[in-house]
Amino acid sequence: MVWGVVGLLLTVMILSYLIGDNFFFRFAAYLFVGVTAGFMTVLIIKHLVWPYFFQPLISGTWHDRLWVLIPLALAISLVVSQFSRWSVVGRVPLAFLAGLTAAITIGGAVFGTIIPQLRAVVEAFDPVRWYQSPGRPWVRIAEALVMLIGVVGTLSYFHFGLRRRQDSDTQAPERPRVIQTLGKVGEVFIGVALGAVFAGVFSTALLAMIDRIMFIGQFVSRLFGGR
Amino acid sequence: MKKIIPIMIGSATGLTILTGYFFQARLAPVLGLLIHWGIALVGLAGLIGIGYLVKTHLTRIMRKQKGAFYSVVVLVAFLFTVGAGLILSMENRFYRDWVLNIQIPVETSLLAILAVVLLSVSLYVIRTRGWTPMSVGFLVSALISLIFNLRYLQTQPDSIGEEALHFIQRLPLVGMRGILIGMALGGLIVGLRVLLAFDRPYGGD
Amino acid sequence: MCQASLAGVEPIHLTESLDNGQDDRDLLPQADADLPSLLESLKGDDDLSDFSAHEGEGQPSLPLDIEALEGEGEGEPEPDVPEWLNRIRQRAQTESDSMGEITQKITAAKDSLGDDKEESQRSEFNSLIKKIQEVDDQSDNDHAKAEESNESGQPEVTDADWLRRIRDKYHLSPDTDSQESLNERTGDSLLQWLVSLEEGGNQIAEAADPSKTSELPEDTHEVDISPAVSETTQEIALESKRPSKQKAPELSVSREEQVGADQLAAIIIDEKAPRPARTPDTGFRPHNIRFLMGLLLTVILSMALFLRTPSDSLRGTQQPNSLALMNWAESLSAESNLLLVLDYQAGYSAEIELLAKPILMTIAEGTREVSILYTSPSGGLLFHRLLDKAGLTEGLGVIDLGYYPMESYGAYGFANQASSKWQLRNQPEFSKNIPTDPFGGILILADAYEGGVTWIEQFSTLAPDTPIYVLVTAQAGPQLTPYWESGQIRGLASGMPDAVGFDNQVVTLPSHWRAYQAGVIVMIIVLTISLLFPIQQPQQHQWGKR
Numbered sequence: 001m002v003w004g005v006v007g008l009l010l011t012v013m014i015l016s017y018l019i020g021d022n023f024f025f026r027f028a029a030y031l032f033v034g035v036t037a038g039f040m041t042v043l044i045i046k047h048l049v050w051p052y053f054f055q056p057l058i059s060g061t062w063h064d065r066l067w068v069l070i071p072l073a074l075a076i077s078l079v080v081s082q083f084s085r086w087s088v089v090g091r092v093p094l095a096f097l098a099g100l101t102a103a104i105t106i107g108g109a110v111f112g113t114i115i116p117q118l119r120a121v122v123e124a125f126d127p128v129r130w131y132q133s134p135g136r137p138w139v140r141i142a143e144a145l146v147m148l149i150g151v152v153g154t155l156s157y158f159h160f161g162l163r164r165r166q167d168s169d170t171q172a173p174e175r176p177r178v179i180q181t182l183g184k185v186g187e188v189f190i191g192v193a194l195g196a197v198f199a200g201v202f203s204t205a206l207l208a209m210i211d212r213i214m215f216i217g218q219f220v221s222r223l224f225g226g227r
Numbered sequence: 228m229k230k231i232i233p234i235m236i237g238s239a240t241g242l243t244i245l246t247g248y249f250f251q252a253r254l255a256p257v258l259g260l261l262i263h264w265g266i267a268l269v270g271l272a273g274l275i276g277i278g279y280l281v282k283t284h285l286t287r288i289m290r291k292q293k294g295a296f297y298s299v300v301v302l303v304a305f306l307f308t309v310g311a312g313l314i315l316s317m318e319n320r321f322y323r324d325w326v327l328n329i330q331i332p333v334e335t336s337l338l339a340i341l342a343v344v345l346l347s348v349s350l351y352v353i354r355t356r357g358w359t360p361m362s363v364g365f366l367v368s369a370l371i372s373l374i375f376n377l378r379y380l381q382t383q384p385d386s387i388g389e390e391a392l393h394f395i396q397r398l399p400l401v402g403m404r405g406i407l408i409g410m411a412l413g414g415l416i417v418g419l420r421v422l423l424a425f426d427r428p429y430g431g432d
Numbered sequence: 433m434c435q436a437s438l439a440g441v442e443p444i445h446l447t448e449s450l451d452n453g454q455d456d457r458d459l460l461p462q463a464d465a466d467l468p469s470l471l472e473s474l475k476g477d478d479d480l481s482d483f484s485a486h487e488g489e490g491q492p493s494l495p496l497d498i499e500a501l502e503g504e505g506e507g508e509p510e511p512d513v514p515e516w517l518n519r520i521r522q523r524a525q526t527e528s529d530s531m532g533e534i535t536q537k538i539t540a541a542k543d544s545l546g547d548d549k550e551e552s553q554r555s556e557f558n559s560l561i562k563k564i565q566e567v568d569d570q571s572d573n574d575h576a577k578a579e580e581s582n583e584s585g586q587p588e589v590t591d592a593d594w595l596r597r598i599r600d601k602y603h604l605s606p607d608t609d610s611q612e613s614l615n616e617r618t619g620d621s622l623l624q625w626l627v628s629l630e631e632g633g634n635q636i637a638e639a640a641d642p643s644k645t646s647e648l649p650e651d652t653h654e655v656d657i658s659p660a661v662s663e664t665t666q667e668i669a670l671e672s673k674r675p676s677k678q679k680a681p682e683l684s685v686s687r688e689e690q691v692g693a694d695q696l697a698a699i700i701i702d703e704k705a706p707r708p709a710r711t712p713d714t715g716f717r718p719h720n721i722r723f724l725m726g727l728l729l730t731v732i733l734s735m736a737l738f739l740r741t742p743s744d745s746l747r748g749t750q751q752p753n754s755l756a757l758m759n760w761a762e763s764l765s766a767e768s769n770l771l772l773v774l775d776y777q778a779g780y781s782a783e784i785e786l787l788a789k790p791i792l793m794t795i796a797e798g799t800r801e802v803s804i805l806y807t808s809p810s811g812g813l814l815f816h817r818l819l820d821k822a823g824l825t826e827g828l829g830v831i832d833l834g835y836y837p838m839e840s841y842g843a844y845g846f847a848n849q850a851s852s853k854w855q856l857r858n859q860p861e862f863s864k865n866i867p868t869d870p871f872g873g874i875l876i877l878a879d880a881y882e883g884g885v886t887w888i889e890q891f892s893t894l895a896p897d898t899p900i901y902v903l904v905t906a907q908a909g910p911q912l913t914p915y916w917e918s919g920q921i922r923g924l925a926s927g928m929p930d931a932v933g934f935d936n937q938v939v940t941l942p943s944h945w946r947a948y949q950a951g952v953i954v955m956i957i958v959l960t961i962s963l964l965f966p967i968q969q970p971q972q973h974q975w976g977k978r
Contacts, residue, residue, distance in 0.1 A: 003324050003328040006328050006329070006332075007328050007331070007332040008332075010329065010332040010333055010336070011332045011335075011336050014332070014333055014336035014337060014340070015336050015339065015340065015726075017340055018340060018343060018722055018723050018726040019723055026297055027297070027300060028333055029333070030297040030298075030300045030301050030304075031300055031301075031304050031329065031333075032329060032330065032333040032334075033280075033301055033304075034300060034301040034302065034303065034304025034305040034308065035304045035305075035308050035325075035326060035329045035330065036330065036809070037277050037280055037281075037301075037305050037308075038304065038305040038306070038307070038308025038309040038312065039308055039312065039326050039809060039810065040273065040277060040809050041274065041277050041305075041308075041309050041312075042308070042309055042312030042313060042317060043312075043317070043809050043835055044270045044271075044273055044274050044835075044837075045274070045313075046312075046317065047270075047834050047835040048266065048267055048270030048271070048835070048837070049267075049270060049271065049274065052263065052266075052267035052270075053267065067260075070264065071263075071264040071267050071268065074264065074268055075267065075268060075271050078268060078271060078272065078275070079271070079275065082275060087430075088229065088430075090429075090430075091232075091233040091429045091430050092232065092233055092236055093268055094233070094428070094429035094430070095233035095234065095236045095237035095240075095427075095429045096236055096237065096240050096264070096265070096268070097265060097268055097269065097272075097429075098237050098421050098427075098428050098429050099236065099237035099238060099239070099240035099241035099244075099421070099422065100240050100241065100244060100261060100262075100265045100841070101265075101418075101421075101838075101840065101841075102237075102241050102417070102418035102419075102421040102422050103240070103241035103242070103243075103244035103245045103418065103422065104244060104840045104841070104844045104890070105414045105415075105417070105418040105840065106241075106245060106414070106415055106418035106419065106422070107244070107245060107248045107844075107889075107890075107893065108414075108840065108844075108885075108886065108889035108890055108893070109411035109412070109414040109415045109418070109889070110411075110415060111248060111889070111892075111893040112411075112885075112888065112889025112890065112892055112893050112920075113407055113408065113410075113411035113885070113889060114408055114411045114412065114415070116892070116915075116918045116919075116920055117404055117407060117408050117411075117914060117918055118408065119918070120404075120914070120917060120918035120919075121404070134385075135385075135390055135393070136390060139390050139393075139394060142394070143394060143397060146398075146401060147400075147401050147404070150401030150402060150404075150405060151401065151404050151405045151408065152405075153405070154401075154402055154404075154405025154406060154408075154409065155405055155408065155409055157405075158409050184360065186402075186405065187359075187360045187361045187364075188360045188361070188364045189364070189398075189401050189402035189405065190361060190364075190402045190405070190406065191360060191361035191362065191363065191364025191365040191368065191402075192364045192365070192367075192368040192398050192399050192401070192402050193368070193399045193400075193401070193402030193403040193405075193406060193910065194361075194365050194368075194402070195364065195365040195366065195367065195368025195369035195370075195371075195372060195399070196368055196369070196372045196399035196403070196910040197399075197403075197907065197910050197911065198345075198365065198369045199368075199369045199372035199373045199376065199906075200372070200905075200906040200907040200908070200909055200910050200926070200927065201341075201345065201906075201907040202342060202345050202346075202373075202952075202955055203373075203376060203906035203907070203927050203928060203948075203952070204338065204780065204783055204905045204906045204907045204927070205338050205339065205341040205342035205345060206342050206948060206951040206952070206955075207782055207783045207786070207906070207928060207944075207948065208335045208336075208338035208339045208341075208342065208779060208780075208782060208783070209338070209339035209342045209343075209729065209730075209733060209951070210733055210737065210782075210944060210947045210948060210951070211335055211782035211783075212332075212335055212336055212339050213730065213733050213734055213737060213947075214737055214943075214944070215332075217734070217737060217738055244844070247848065248893065248894070251848065251894060255848055258844075258845075258848050259845060259848060262841055262844060262845035262848070263845070265838070265841050266836060266837060266838065266841050266842070266845070269837045269838050269841065270837050273837060317812075317813075323813050323816070323817075326810065326813060327778065327810070327813055327814070327817060330778035330779075330810060331778045331779070331781055333779075334777060334778045334779025334780075335778070335779045335781075335782060337779060338779045338780075340726075342729065342951070343722055343725050343726040343729060344722060345955075346725045346729060346954065346955060346958055347721050347722045347725045349955065349958045349959055349962055350721075350958060350961065350962050351962065351966075352959075352962050354962075354966040366959060366962065366963050367963075369959060370956060370959050370960070370963075372910075373952050373955055373956050373959075374956065375929075376906075376927070376928070376929050376952055377949055377952055377953070378929055378932070399910055399913075400910075400913050400914055400917060403910055403911060403913065403914055404914045404917075407911070407914055
């Protein structure tokens, strides 16, 4: 019951933003920030800092202690770099993290997205698929064509390379005609994709609103001994 | 010399990880080591960020600046949550209820406000953006997606209507695939620039 | 300036007499022959041969020896005019354009600029410059006064002293000179132009300090160089050299610059102009619309949620992607190792619970133990809440593998570790609990596209044999569908429609579905209105007039 009251009060405080920014909304928001920050602190200390840095030093073997020196040194330099005088020291751990993140991003992008997605576009033209998949083959062919044109058009929309016209030095450089045309086609497909995303975002937000109204209704009914 | 060391460390780390995509079995121990160090450092970085948050609010309170009352709220909530978490433990029922019964109502209510905002701004899409191919495609696609979500449209199996519906449903997939490939290409280029030290987000330019 | 006396100095005949048929018209006044700077500048005018020829005859090289000229006395005939000077005079006579291209261009440019200027603008700028000059003059006068106070009565020497002495010698009045100079200035020759320049400076100097002229001795005498202060090189008084008022240089302003200046002036005037006080109009503001929309939506959703209606069966067909997910959940055996990746925030827990409850209940029937890891801070707490709501707290064993702050690090490390089956000595305790057998499947519960994509990319690359299934919110569904199309994930369920498809089989939630449909219909109506009747968005502040 107590937590129900807390939840109800916080829900009403946040929803009061629809009327305008007010004290209650800010109070609820700042309370949320404090609790989240505190919870994250506990989580990081218990799940990361203690097991990765301190536990091996306290209860590990000499081999474990030796191995933990490197991340410990990186961690100390990261902490020390927060003081402006020693900010240079923080470049090493940050460079380590940057290299790590960049490499994982590259690998994921190339092997996890670019190659499989392009392969899917090409494989749509496989005649075996047209006849093995359920449905009419000409629909599959049309889908493959639309997919190819749409993907190329979408990528052309994001092509910003300009070419200077050789026949005239006074005119501003512009995109090649083919790219411009495909870009227009891609613009439509991008709009279509974003429209679907918009519908999804609204659906998610609508479900959240339904959940809040349901919660308030159920609490009120429990409060008054109803259903 | 000072600038070279971070560059070498970043590039060496990145190249080792990339090599792991090709020689996974042989490099698995080294890769695991690097990943564990990275996870620990990211966690510590999160802790440093929280420290800055606390410092900012403390400063606001000590200088009696505008909004100091809210900073008091933040710090009190923070200290109570940290204390309870360290003393009680994260699996404690009271602690779970304390955290979840504050986070869930606030975040869910904020999403509910988003629903209202989306509804109100949908009135002005055309007026704001104009009749461009993208804005018209956006509106029509949103309409059709929402209609499909109602699950009112039913067709006979293996009929031309079903094929047409299926074709229309797959149209957003076309643009989304292009966007995904484009984003992946962008991530690839940014990652390469960092590895090759053209961009140095860690400083040292 | 050296105060050498010209007494006893023989005049020097610089050039041959005019016996080459040149006329004896002397267009230049006597003083023209005494212009050292002019002669220096004209040295390059192929007259060097003349000079070298005459050097042997005892004629001195330039500059002229003024003492020699002065020593000739009154009434002496004019010294022979040098050949080069004669040639210049001839050019002045014969050529209309003897000033040269440069001076012509200068004159032409001046004329063209003069045409473009408007008198009013010129006067404005002139007045501005005069004001600046007055300030300059004021500062100059102050500076000169300061210099005057520092000077120790040193005699002032002007650069026209030699000219003045010559005039005095030959009893030429400055008026005559000036008149002649004026007459000469009307011509177009380069020589005349330079003469007029020199004359102008000398005249101003004379006009500034006429009393000095009478004080100068007729005869000059040589003065030995001595270290005495009074005999050292004397400082030229600036005040006598500087004209009292210099002519303001004319500014050349193009039309575009003038337009810009006018605009700036108009802006400055407009800023300073008094304006009537205005009150904000309390009309229709954006947050009023927001409040009305919120009220409308709340009323409609409440009616759909709480109004009693005859129970109706949920209508909905399962899509192939969600059907595949349910089939996989049903096919899991009791010995299957299952990994659950939790990557959703507390705000999305309502939707994720709607989707995940039927799946987990199906999984719990077959599998007894699942491993969980979370990349969102409250993932662990939310999962336990999910188990509570599904009633699976006792029915399903959970191995907590911990919190991974970065999805990419966790995904890469876990996919790498899962495939290599290595355990490092310094691993944290929780990560050592990874089951040694390969996973029967990975189920990702995500609220956004980024978290899900990272796990899909890394696992499909490093552990392609492990099947991946995804449960996401409706906002991430369209963005992950391409991965299902490409075969990287084996099943995908997102949003309320797929939850209804599951629910049709397991549990019932008609009220939620009704409310969802009502909300979607409201949005469809709003979008249709926006498409057919474009409406202007009200501004944040509507300022009304009094």
